[in-house]
Amino acid sequence: MTKNFNFTEKLRETGLRPTKQRVKICEVLFNREKTFHFTINDLAKKISEDLNEKFSLATVYNTVHAFKDKGYLKEIAINSDKSYFDTNTSSHHHFYDEDTHELIDCNKDDLDTINIKKNITGKKINSVEVLIRVASDNQNQN
Amino acid sequence: MTKNFNFTEKLRETGLRPTKQRVKICEVLFNREKTFHFTINDLAKKISEDLNEKFSLATVYNTVHAFKDKGYLKEIAINSDKSYFDTNTSSHHHFYDEDTHELIDCNKDDLDTINIKKNITGKKINSVEVLIRVASDNQNQN
DNA sequence: TCATAGATTATAATTATTCTAAACTGTTGA
DNA sequence: TCAACAGTTTAGAATAATTATAATCTATGA
Structure with a gap:
């Protein structure tokens, strides 16, 4: 999904019905320069702020999961x-x-690129994620 | 915490009262060769299996959090x-x-050791975690 | 236009976790 | 040794994120 896309067409192409809610959520999520990191709540809030309407929370969950499944x-x-989500x-x-x-x-x-030297027999690697937790220098050491 | 330790003493040393529940949970967790990966539910189940008694779930939560805070x-x-938990x-x-x-x-x-080249200004790195998700070779690609 | 599969919705249900307040227990010091 | 108190445990209630339900709605293809 890229910026300023024809979301209706894109959704259809990937087998998702381009409903009003999905298209609008696409706009909120993908019409931006930088990547967007959010929780469901962040997104629900952003929707009601940006669009001045409120979708059912269930719809937000459904949509985010559908989008995740479609990649x-x-x-x-x-x-x-x-x-x-990212x-x-x-x-x-x-x-x-x-x-x-x-x-x-x-x-x-x-x-650096993460280089995994060991394989688990019969298993393939689906993803490699690195999370670097940072915090203010002058506070809780964890 | 190492295998076959005097948990009572160890707990006291770190400022935790060595209650019956804590000592028993120590035994379940730390009297083993290999490291133990578990969820609260796993642990609660293991307690009732191994010790044939059931601690309140709240105690399991409290204890695990206390142990986590103490490192x-x-x-x-x-x-x-x-x-x-690990x-x-x-x-x-x-x-x-x-x-x-x-x-x-x-x-x-x-x-390989993970080498982070960028610092976030004013922040120190608390931890670096790598998670490699694997799955059976002949099924869901995610 | 119509039928229908797929979506949305409000709400209920579920699940992991945290809170609460009463009962209980280790520890300290007289 | 024992009273007193702070720290713990406990059952159950409360909370929060998420999922399920079932009724209503809507995009789509015939």
């Missing part, structure tokens, strides 16, 4: 409080600011 | 379903088997 979104494991679906890693609870994408050159 | 346990972010508190990484929902420790030589 428009990536889910990022941070903790068990809530799920975080509009950047390329293979990349994250900083997580434990003070602000914000996610920041790593650039390609922030980190 | 006996590490929490591992996998998904938002539940929290996973008795191996050294800096290390994980494979996560998406078929069996099992965690497997990476050995030091499974992975």
Whole structure:
């Protein structure tokens, strides 16, 4: 999904009916320069702010999951409080600011490529995620 | 915490009252060769199986959190379903088997050291976690 | 236009986790 | 040794994120 796309067509192409809600959520998520890191709640809030209308929470959940299944979104494991999603679906890693609870994408050159030397027999690697937890220098050491 | 330790003394040393429940949970967690990866539910089940008695779930939560705060346990972010904990508190990484929902420790030589080249101004790095998701070769590509 | 499969919705249900307040227990010091 | 108190445990209630349900609605293809 790229900026200023014909979301209706894109949705149809990938087998999702382009409903009003889905198209609008696409606009909120993908009409932007930088990648967007969000929780369901963030998104629901953004929808009601930006569009001045409120979709059912269930719709937000359904849509985000549909988008994730179609590969428009990536889910990022941070903790068990809530799920975080990322509009950047390329293979990349994250900083997580434990003070602000914000996610920041790593650039390609922030980190060497992760090289896994061991294979688990009969298993293939689905993903490799690095999470770098950071916090203010002058506070909780964890 | 090491195998066959005097848990009562160890608990006291770190400022935790060695109650019956805490000592028994120590035994379940730390009297073993290999590291133990578990969810709260796993642990609660193991307690009732191994010890043939049932501690209040709240106690299991309290104890696990106390142990985590004292550095006996590490929490591992996998998904938002539940929290996973690890008795191996050294800096290390994980494979996560998406078929069996099992965690497997990476050995030091499974992975190169992660070298982070970028700093976030004013922030210090608390931890660097790598999670390698694996799954059976002949099924869901995610 | 119509039938229908697929979506949306409000709400209920579920699940993991945290809170609460009462009862209980380790520890300290007289 | 024992009273007193702070720290723990406990059952159950409360909370929060998420999923399920079932009725209504809508995009789509005939």
